[in-house]
């Protein structure tokens with residue numbers, strides 16, 4: 001007995017020893033656990049190491065009457081190392097089963113980490129399929145800055161918003177913006193409800209059981225914080241911009257004013273953005289207008305931003321639209337790079353105003369320096385409290401300096417290099433990093449190379465400097 005047990009142990013040990021000494025594993029897969037976080041400077045546990053996701057197929061069945069969600073997530077990923085186990089980020093809900101490559105896998109959960117141990121180790125480079133079946137009543141979570149994100153109920157429905165880490169409340173995944181993937185999100189809801197997500201609506205069918213199935217398809221890479229699912233008695237409108245970008249919008253009952261307000265100019269804004277920043281990065285555009293009061297902010301969910309009630313300013317609509325180029329197509333490498341999202345989206349507001357009989361960007365810039373709230377209501381905010389490329393902590397990644405001083409960095413570049421070179425830089429940035437990820441260091445290097453100017457002083461004073469710039 002003892003002897004047999006020993007020899008059973010000995011065989012793998014000998015194989016491991018051979019692999020070590022020869023540096024070759026032959027048929028033996030030598031997996032090790034994937035990292036449980038990507039060490040993001042602000043959200044160190046967000047995301048996971050050892051694999052990259054290619055595609056998420058999310059099949060979600062939701063009943064607004066009882067708030068119960070039944071989900072199946074099929075995650076197709078590529079192993080970047082031999083894996084004996086790997087993690088998914090997942091918060092709340094109950095996991096019912098996990099399979100990897102069709103075989104039942106063992107799993108356990110600690111905090112927001114779901115650790116999956118496949119029946120067989122995965123080889124480096126292997127494309128593998130993980131299916132997670134889950135259910136329960138999804139809940140929102142609180143951001144470090146106190147705002148709400150994740151799965152949020154809206155009375156007669158729900159909305160999912162994920163910036164920065166809320167998407168783990170409604171599906172398991174590699175929830176860090178550095179791992180973008182294609183998505184197919186299928187939402188099954190009781191008849192009479194609309195269900196809206198990112199991308200294009202492939203089909204809308206009745207399942208014969210009193211429910212409607214909406215199949216949404218997003219072929220372009222998407223960071224998971226930009227995924228959304230909106231369910232409720234919305235009014236849907238569709239159309240096309242003059243240049244052919246598809247439009248699909250949903251407006252909550254009671255927010256009908258949205259259709260005659262600033263949102264009515266969205267088609268024109270898409271064309272304007274394409275002129276300023278280069279081709280619109282996605283196959284479709286639109287907006288989702290939530291019942292007022294369900295959310296404290298708008299979010300640039302991919303292709304189809306959500307607004308907390310009918311937007312009342314053109315600038316807000318332009319801001320969320322501009323994120324489609326800056327943030328959604330060119331995504332941050334880490335949450336420290338947030339100013340690349342918000343500085344650009346804010347600067348887009350100034351450019352829209354400049355191009356439409358409002359204050360020029362120069363006037364906006366000067367208003368902030370002077371605290372002149374006649375030009376911009378935020379001009380006397382604490383926009384100068386910290387350098388935009390270095391928020392003091394995770395609770396500040398959406399604070400004013402990231403937006404306004406971030407926009408001022410861009411305007412300082414424009415002052416240094418002139419309009420023609422500046423707009424070539426902006427378009428080049430969007431084109432060269434289209435559907436990718438970029439960091440602040442990538443941007444500063446790119447800006448100097450593209451413009452041929454030494455911009456060190458701008459970076460030192462405006463981007464990284466602690467003192468209020470003069």
Ligand code: TRP
Nearest residue numbers: 143145147163297298299300398
């Ligand atoms: N990124 C959003 C925008 O600029 C705003 C946002 C999302 C936000 N989540 C937040 C603002 C949390 C404050 C707190 O459109």
Ligand code: ZN
Nearest residue numbers: 319341342345
């Ligand atoms: Zn923004």
